[in-house]
Amino acid sequence: MTEDALVEIRNLSIDFATGRGAVHALREVNLSVGRRRIVGLVGESGSGKSTLALALLGLLPENTSKVTGSIELEGKNLLALKPEQLEHLRGRRIAMIFQDPMTALNPVFTIGTQLVDAQRNRHPRLGRKELLKRAAAMLTRVGISDPKTRLSAYPHQLSGGMRQRVMIAMALLCEPDVLIADEPTTALDVTIEAQIVDLIKDIQAEFSGSIIFVSHSLGLISELCDEVAVMYAGKVVESGPTRSLFERPSHPYTQALLACEIDPDTEPGERLVTIKGGLPDLVDVPSGCIFAARCPARFDKCSQEPALREVAPGHNAACWLV
């Protein structure tokens, strides 16, 4: 599978400089994304999902102090590229859908203008009229009725769900090879979330690129993704095909996350399951297994750091119990 991977992340470590010292946001992350695949990234806030997404786009914040490893897109290392080359890549080969559609659209331009702008990198030769026509077709494609009127609307005139559809249309108009969706449904209500997820599924069917879907909801991931990587405190603790991972969750953290999913049969008054404790300090990372402090199955060996080991074909977990 590694051979036909579109994106191959190897040993990626990223540090941010802070007043207290270097925050190790990502540590030796390995991830491969095959062509026409949806790969899910799960983990709680602060686990490094968004950092990974930004690293793919080459948009790491200014206080990034150390980046090692490699991110390869069709064999080309993105980390070695110059800023202009990355700029050229963004909006052509890699595009992103943001978390909050309420704030991710420029309030002073019409939807049409923004959709035209989004295509400029991809189709520098086409005129505005042509680009608007493509934008209207794409709006229809993402399920927005009456696209002609919507093109001249401003973002505040649209509902949240519609804005997220516009964001998706914007990203798709770039015809990217890799589409990163950073919790695209977090800011939406449940019915809209379901519609957006259906839309992404639909798109995948005719889309030739890959999708990286970042979420903290295992439920969404199981519905949508071919493969999953579970992240904890900057590391991938378990990864594998969705089916295998959900049938045999092998890392205690994955198991705990699954246990935390809200069960509709929960009786009123019954306590929801939580994982006790919080993320370890990423400035001064404890040695041994990073999840040990919160792990119910902790034992002597956990003072040493476990490597990823194969549970099933393509399914790995970093735990001594595996």
Next chain:
Amino acid sequence: MDILRRIWRSPSGRIGLIATLLVVIGGLAAPLIATHMPNQIDVAARLSPPSATHWLGTDHLGRDLFSRGLYGTRIAVGVALAVTATALFIGILLGVIAAYAPTPVERIILAVFDIISSYPSLILALALVAVLGPGLLNIIILVTIVFVPQFGRIARAQTLTIKERPFLEAERALGASGSRIMFHHVLPNIVGPIVVLASMNIPVVITLEAGLSFLGVGIRPPLASWGSMLFDGFTYLEQSVWPVLVAGGMLTLATLGFTLFGEALRDAIDPKLRREP
């Protein structure tokens, strides 16, 4: 048009709009309306009160005050618009750059702003006249320098408030370059408050230019300027009050008009200050 209607709705806005229009039209149409050439001397009728030939009287050289006042409008409004537009442009440019530049560059720009605005504007203008010399173009240049910092500061502050907004990151993710972000996406989001500031800045420039001309270091005679007209009238005040009244009255009308108009514009644009009837 909606904004104009809102300005019209408030009484002070209405006065401001009418006064502003009077001044602007008067200045633009000066050659058509003026009854005499502004520099035409009629020694026989020196310091005369208003009459059928000289509607608002004449000055100490017998020049027609009505016509000179109208031509003075052109200078006053022309200088104010030129200065405000240039200061606006340079200020926005420096402000946006300061917000995005690395810290040392930002510090330098802000230090220059601080130095300029730590002097009272008239004193600084006088000092700059001493360096550049008087004259129309120099006045425009030096008054512009005086007014750049306030636009620059507002532009920087506005840019900082929207710099981290997600839509800018979204634009970057879609491949927009740094300069495109700055001038195509940030700029339209910050111009609102700055344009209001600019409209309120016009009367300030008008009085500053009049002040410099009054002190004899501004617009050079024989070019008609309200400030130099005031000074000449002041010299002959015991013989006729008309030169001072005309120049002072026009100066008051213009500053009052632009101020009221600017305030009404601010209220009309800012939804938080909008008073619904």
